[in-house]
Amino acid sequence: MGWRMVTDKNKNPLEVVEYSQLGYDKDYHRHRYHQGIPEGVKDLPPGIALPLESNLAYMNGICFSKGCYLGQELTARTHHTGVIRKRLVPVRFSSVVPISEGAEVLTQAGKSAGRYRAGQEDIGLALLRLVYVKEELHLKIAGNAQINLSASIPEWWPKASNN
Template identity: 60%
Template sequence: MGWRLIIKAGANLPEIIPGSRIENIQDYHRHRYKQGIPEGVKDLPPGVALPLESNLAYMNGVSFTKGCYIGQELTARTHHMGVIRKRLVPVQFSVPLPRESIPEGAEILTETGKAAGKFRAGGDELGIALLRLANINGPLCLNVAGDKVKLTASIPEWWPKTASK
C-alpha cells in the first residue's frame, strides 16, 4: 500500500530504505486514494465512521480476539454476521475538481437520483467515498456547486476476494 516516512531534513532516504524515493504530500494522498486507504479524522470522522465500513479489519486495524474498545460488541457482531452494506472505496471523477470545491460529506447519487453514499476526501480526479456496495458498479454522480459530476467507484485489488460479493 505504500509507505509514509517522516525523517530529519538532509537525511539520506535510500540509506534508510533502499530503493525508496522522495515524493510530495499530494503524491502520497493520490496513492492512498487510488488504494482506498483512509487516514485521519477527515476520512474517518469520529462518531460517524465504523471500523468495518472503513475497511480497518482488512488492514488488521481491528482485533476480534483481544482487547476492549468502544463499539467492540457491534463491530464483532457485524463481522461475524457478515452484513456490511457500505464500504469506503476509491472513486474517480470524470473531470478534475479542486479540493476546496467539494463539501465534506457531499452526497453521492445514483443515475436516478437515489442516495448512494457520501464523499469523504479527495480532489483533482481521485478521492474516497463511503458507498453502498449495491451501487458501486452503477453510474454515480456528485453535486458540486450546482453541477453534476460523474464518478466511478472501484474495488481495491488488496481487498480479500470474498469482500466484493
C-alpha cells in the first residue's frame, strides 16, 4: 500500500527503510487514492462515514472483540451479517475537471450509484453501491455536461469477500 514516514530531520529516510524512495505529498495521495485508502476528514467525513463502508476492517482498523465504542453495536452486527452494500472504492475520471465533494455518481440509466468523496486530478474515492462498480458511470458537472468515471476493486481486498 505504500509507506509514509516521519523521521528525525538529521536522519536520511532512504537509510531507514531499504529500497525506499522519496516522494512528494501529491504522489503519496495519488497512490493512496489509486489503492482506495481513505485518510482524514475529506475521505471519512465525521458523522457520515461508516467504518465498514470505508474498508477499515480490511485494514485491521476495527476490533470486533473490544466493546464500548461509538457505533460498536451497529458495526459488529453489520460485520457478522456479512451484508455491506456500499464501499469506498477508487475511481478514475475520463478528464481532469473540478469535482465537488459529495457529487452524485450516476449509472448510464440515471440511477444513483453513490457519491464522490475526494480526490485530485483524474483520480479519487467514491462511496458506491457495489452492484454498480463494474458499470459505466458518470457525474454531472457544470450545466448539463457530464464526466465519465470508472470504478475498480483494489487488489489488496480479500479475494473471498463478496462485498
